[in-house]
Amino acid sequence: MIAVTGATGHLGQHVIKELLKQGTNPKEIIAIVRDKNKAQEFASKGIEVREANYTSADSLDKALKNVDKLLLISGNELGQRLTQHTNVINAAKRANVKLVAYTSILKADTSKMILAAEHLGTEKVLQASGIPYVILRNGWYIENYTDQLQNILAHGVIAGSAQNGKVSGAARADYAAAAAAALLGKAKTNSIYELAGSPFTMAELAATITKASGKKVEYKDMPAPDYQKMLLGFGLPAPVAEMLADSDVGIVRGDLYSDRDDLKNLIGRPASTVDSVLKTLL
Ligand SMILES: NC(=O)c1ccc[n+]([C@@H]2O[C@H](COP(=O)([O-])OP(=O)(O)OC[C@H]3O[C@@H](n4cnc5c(N)ncnc54)[C@H](OP(=O)(O)O)[C@@H]3O)[C@@H](O)[C@H]2O)c1
Numbered sequence: 001m002i003a004v005t006g007a008t009g010h011l012g013q014h015v016i017k018e019l020l021k022q023g024t025n026p027k028e029i030i031a032i033v034r035d036k037n038k039a040q041e042f043a044s045k046g047i048e049v050r051e052a053n054y055t056s057a058d059s060l061d062k063a064l065k066n067v068d069k070l071l072l073i074s075g076n077e078l079g080q081r082l083t084q085h086t087n088v089i090n091a092a093k094r095a096n097v098k099l100v101a102y103t104s105i106l107k108a109d110t111s112k113m114i115l116a117a118e119h120l121g122t123e124k125v126l127q128a129s130g131i132p133y134v135i136l137r138n139g140w141y142i143e144n145y146t147d148q149l150q151n152i153l154a155h156g157v158i159a160g161s162a163q164n165g166k167v168s169g170a171a172r173a174d175y176a177a178a179a180a181a182a183l184l185g186k187a188k189t190n191s192i193y194e195l196a197g198s199p200f201t202m203a204e205l206a207a208t209i210t211k212a213s214g215k216k217v218e219y220k221d222m223p224a225p226d227y228q229k230m231l232l233g234f235g236l237p238a239p240v241a242e243m244l245a246d247s248d249v250g251i252v253r254g255d256l257y258s259d260r261d262d263l264k265n266l267i268g269r270p271a272s273t274v275d276s277v278l279k280t281l282l
Contacts, residue, residue, distance in 0.1 A: 019183065033052075064097060067097050069097070069101070071103070072085060074119065082117075100126060101135075101183060112253060137192060145169075146278060149281060153209075153213055157218055159227060159230060161224040161226075161227040174195075174267060
């Protein structure tokens with residue numbers, strides 16, 4: 001039995017789709033979700049849906065019963081995640097899960113981004129657990145930008161503090177294909193994959209959007225404190241504004257750049273590019 005946490009999230013839905021696409025019997029998939037009401041589509045496909053919260057050991061014990069392989073999709077509650085992920089790993093140990101794959105962040109061991117600390121902490125807990133593991137260090141989602149496309153086109157501007165830093169981004173579907181590959185035994189056990197796509201700068205992103213949409217879009221760089229202030233002004237919660245500005249500073253350092261081929265090799269095809277994601281969107 002293969003279980004996927006965060007199955008109703010953006011990445012989780014892609015992973016379930018990918019498992020089915022690769023021929024996995026729906027009866028061998030367990031979707032672990034916080035709210036069953038959001039998972040009716042899975043149930044209609046014959047996938048077992050189990051409710052659990054990363055904060056509740058009891059719910060995790062029930063959800064992980066008879067699970068052989070588990071994809072732990074990192075949570076989205078900043079600051080809570082190391083404790084939450086540790087709960088999941090401890091429950092996986094109690095349930096005698098044979099493989100845990102975890103969605104970490106690119107270069108988690110050297111990255112100085114705020115986001116990296118909880119991921120590296122989780123990696124260490126997983127490695128110390130004795131459970132066979134695959135660590136999937138996901139690079140940035142191209143969708144972090146393309147999900148803002150309407151806004152970008154409306155204002156003709158991408159704002160940020162990334163300067164000329166490069167992002168080796170790929171689409172969620174690519175990272176999901178890598179996760180499915182790991183769950184289906186195509187990744188080396190007890191290893192770390194640095195998952196990166198084709199690199200682009202923010203100016204190149206703006207130029208690609210301009211070309212694909214026919215609407216002039218420019219990249220406007222600003223000092224990180226100004227960017228953070230601007231995001232606060234748009235109504236983003238303070239920790240999110242801080243995290244986004246800090247991530248752009250990480251991009252300048254190269255924290256989200258990698259020339260490794262792990263993603264392409266694991267999924268057996270090149271990852272999506274900004275251009276291909278935009279073509280689908282537009
Ligand atoms: N590489 C990148 O560029 C990037 C960007 C953003 C985030 N991330 C990381 O990658 C993860 C997956 O990305 P995504 O786009 O799929 O994010 P997402 O749509 O926010 O999905 C997060 C999933 O985690 C579940 N979750 C959160 N807290 C939980 C808890 N306490 N107990 C049980 N489940 C919990 C959510 O459940 P519900 O469905 O009930 O909400 C959701 O399914 C994120 O959570 C974050 O750690 C990476």
